[in-house]
Amino acid sequence: MDRREFLKAGAVAAVGVGVGARLEAETEAKPLELFGYGDVRLSPGKPQEQLEATQSILLGMDEDALLKPWRLRAGLPAPGPDMGGWYDEVPGPLRKDGHGFAPAETFGQWVSALARGYAATGDAATKTKMDRLLELYEPAISDKFYKNFRFPAYDYDKMVIGLIDAHEFAGSKSAFRLLDKTTDAAVQHLEPKAMDRDEVQRKWRAAVGDNTTDDYCWDEPYTLAENLYLAWQRGAGERYHVMAPKYLLNETYFYPLSDGKNVLPGHHAYSFCNALSSAMQAYLSDGSERHLRAAVNAHEMIVTTQSFATGGWGPDESFREPNSGALYDSLTKIKHSFETPCGSYAHFKLTRYLLRVTRDGQYGDSMERVFYNTVLGAKPLLADGHSFYYSDYSNTATKYYHDDRWPCCSGTLPQVAADYRISVYFRGAEGLWVNLYLPSTLKWTGPHGAHLELTQTGEYPLDGRVEFLLKASKGENFAMRLRIPKWAQGAEETQIKVNGFPVQVSVVKGFASISRKWKDGDRVELNLPMPMRLEAIEASHPETVALVRGPLVLFALTEDDPKVTREQLLGAQRMKGQAIWMAQSGNGPLVLTPFTEIHEERYRTYLRV
Numbered sequence: 001m002d003r004r005e006f007l008k009a010g011a012v013a014a015v016g017v018g019v020g021a022r023l024e025a026e027t028e029a030k031p032l033e034l035f036g037y038g039d040v041r042l043s044p045g046k047p048q049e050q051l052e053a054t055q056s057i058l059l060g061m062d063e064d065a066l067l068k069p070w071r072l073r074a075g076l077p078a079p080g081p082d083m084g085g086w087y088d089e090v091p092g093p094l095r096k097d098g099h100g101f102a103p104a105e106t107f108g109q110w111v112s113a114l115a116r117g118y119a120a121t122g123d124a125a126t127k128t129k130m131d132r133l134l135e136l137y138e139p140a141i142s143d144k145f146y147k148n149f150r151f152p153a154y155d156y157d158k159m160v161i162g163l164i165d166a167h168e169f170a171g172s173k174s175a176f177r178l179l180d181k182t183t184d185a186a187v188q189h190l191e192p193k194a195m196d197r198d199e200v201q202r203k204w205r206a207a208v209g210d211n212t213t214d215d216y217c218w219d220e221p222y223t224l225a226e227n228l229y230l231a232w233q234r235g236a237g238e239r240y241h242v243m244a245p246k247y248l249l250n251e252t253y254f255y256p257l258s259d260g261k262n263v264l265p266g267h268h269a270y271s272f273c274n275a276l277s278s279a280m281q282a283y284l285s286d287g288s289e290r291h292l293r294a295a296v297n298a299h300e301m302i303v304t305t306q307s308f309a310t311g312g313w314g315p316d317e318s319f320r321e322p323n324s325g326a327l328y329d330s331l332t333k334i335k336h337s338f339e340t341p342c343g344s345y346a347h348f349k350l351t352r353y354l355l356r357v358t359r360d361g362q363y364g365d366s367m368e369r370v371f372y373n374t375v376l377g378a379k380p381l382l383a384d385g386h387s388f389y390y391s392d393y394s395n396t397a398t399k400y401y402h403d404d405r406w407p408c409c410s411g412t413l414p415q416v417a418a419d420y421r422i423s424v425y426f427r428g429a430e431g432l433w434v435n436l437y438l439p440s441t442l443k444w445t446g447p448h449g450a451h452l453e454l455t456q457t458g459e460y461p462l463d464g465r466v467e468f469l470l471k472a473s474k475g476e477n478f479a480m481r482l483r484i485p486k487w488a489q490g491a492e493e494t495q496i497k498v499n500g501f502p503v504q505v506s507v508v509k510g511f512a513s514i515s516r517k518w519k520d521g522d523r524v525e526l527n528l529p530m531p532m533r534l535e536a537i538e539a540s541h542p543e544t545v546a547l548v549r550g551p552l553v554l555f556a557l558t559e560d561d562p563k564v565t566r567e568q569l570l571g572a573q574r575m576k577g578q579a580i581w582m583a584q585s586g587n588g589p590l591v592l593t594p595f596t597e598i599h600e601e602r603y604r605t606y607l608r609v
Contacts (some may be wrong), residue, residue, distance in 0.1 A: 023604065030428070032428045033356075033426065035427065037418065037421055039442060042439070042440050054113065054417050055114075059126065061110070063080075067112075069145075070140035070145060085385045087105065087106065089103040097404065105154060106408070108418065111130055112158075112161045116130055130166060143186070143188060146190075160179065162229075163175045167298070172515035180260045194247045197268065224243075258290045262305065264301055264306065265320055265322070276346075279298075281353075299350060299354060308338070310374055311373055312337060312393070315334045328538050335392045339394070342409050343375055345416040347367065347370045349419075355435065360510060361510020362510055367435070367436070368436060372552055377391075377594070387410040387413070395559075398602055432480050437461070441456070446478055451472070451473040451551075462594075469521075469525040472520040482511065484507045489507055494529060496512060496524065496526055497523075498516070533547075545566075546606050554594065555605055559604070562590055572592055572606070
């Protein structure tokens with residue numbers, strides 16, 4: 001499809017099919033803007049600790065080891081140790097232990113994470129590390145790297161985001177030159193268009209018969225468009241704008257989704273969720289309403305037909321047939337419940353795009369649930385490459401590291417940890433939008449030139465009280481919009497105070513708006529109820545439920561199937577000053593806690609009532 005055909009397809013698509021019907025009046029305003037990584041400072045706590053820990057791992061990596069796969073495949077001298085695990089170049093057939101599964105696959109993601117980390121902290125050592133890696137990378141760029149390679153699109157995609165982030169967030173002067181050289185090397189080995197795994201498999205089988213393994217059919221050209229569009233937007237050149245639409249998986253994915261057809265089942269969950277960000281970029285870059293509807297509809301399908309109470313999805317990395325009992329069956333058959341760092345990274349990007357475009361708080365609710373119940377509770381990335389990969393929602397669950405070192409989630413965890421700060425606040429012509437309730441400080445310039453600083457404090461989500469203190473160089477008129485989660489809307493306990501006085505506000509699309517002339521020292525207090533509720537695994541199994549309080553799933557610290565009633569679970573009481581709740585059961589006291597507080601204990605996400 002050439003560019004004219006692409007734009008025509010987006011323009012003539014029928015409006016009002018499925019969930020997309022809600023979009024007619026929602027996209028007239030300019031999308032909300034992101035704040036910079038350095039505009040937001042996270043307060044001490046788990047999110048900041050996760051950023052610091054992942055950045056520390058990256059800064060300590062051996063540079064020769066990082067460049068070794070690139071150098072070996074380019075036929076250059078390659079001194080230094082192996083990284084181990086997926087990362088290494090290992091000649092010959094794939095080993096059963098995963099060693100050499102995807103050589104250098106996370107290099108670009110780590111460059112990206114260093115660039116974002118530098119933008120967030122201004123740490124000179126971080127920029128020095130990133131610049132040195134790019135300097136060493138340039139002579140190793142070769143088309144030989146991508147020749148006879150399992151995942152040319154997969155590795156190329158990671159290099160695109162790494163290089164454009166190095167330019168955008170760390171001021172790398174060489175990044176665009178290296179991007180062009182990388183593209184020249186890779187493009188002749190990429191598929192000419194977006195192809196899903198089945199199509200790639202048919203192509204490989206036709207070319208080589210059965211003399212290959214299925215992993216050669218797992219490349220992901222259908223995710224390329226997002227970062228190619230971003231490369232063009234950031235000034236890398238028109239060639240990336242021309243390339244991007246070729247990698248939109250339209251016929252078998254985006255077009256059916258835009259028409260309200262649920263084609264998710266059977267697809268690889270993380271990469272096909274990640275591909276939805278390409279649909280959002282097709283809208284933002286080329287105005288394709290059809291791709292926007294595809295992303296809106298797909299998100300709705302993921303939330304309503306694919307997700308656990310935690311917000312995680314894709315047991316065993318696959319979207320499942322809705323209402324088939326597959327999620328319920330996974331509780332006893334699968335310990336690979338959600339590909340956590342990768343899935344969270346894709347989910348954050350998608351919901352951030354959708355919130356910015358539609359200004360609908362439901363996407364903040366969705367992001368928040370994934371944040372607190374999955375990735376924030378991931379086991380830390382270790383210097384030897386052991387990585388938290390899957391959240392386990394089975395009936396005998398534990399937190400554990402992936403068997404293989406340096407898997408894909410070792411690349412996305414540093415990226416998503418950096419991205420927390422650009423997901424808290426957004427801005428538009430009307431003012432400020434507060435999305436996540438996360439202790440932090442935002443500095444920005446108001447619409448009329450005032451220098452503003454907003455500090456957010458509180459114990460959310462353990463407590464429903466959130467406070468904001470504004471510092472202002474002068475009075476400034478703007479609207480402050482606070483996201484009111486769906487579970488708190490309409491509750492009498494939901495209350496907003498300005499300088500100690502209650503204010504009456506209406507909630508529109510999940511946001512309460514306070515418009516006034518703000519002055520130095522103004523205080524805003526938000527009080528949200530934290531209702532207890534039970535969420536069934538699936539409609540066909542209403543007796544198998546998770547206990548949810550506000551945005552938090554409370555996990556039972558037990559391997560047993562306790563005899564407990566709905567009333568007993570809903571009556572769980574918090575232990576004073578602790579992130580622990582106690583409920584009574586027929587087996588005695590039942591201890592419940594959020595995912596972030598679980599370490600080596602065994603736990604259950606769902607209980608039978």
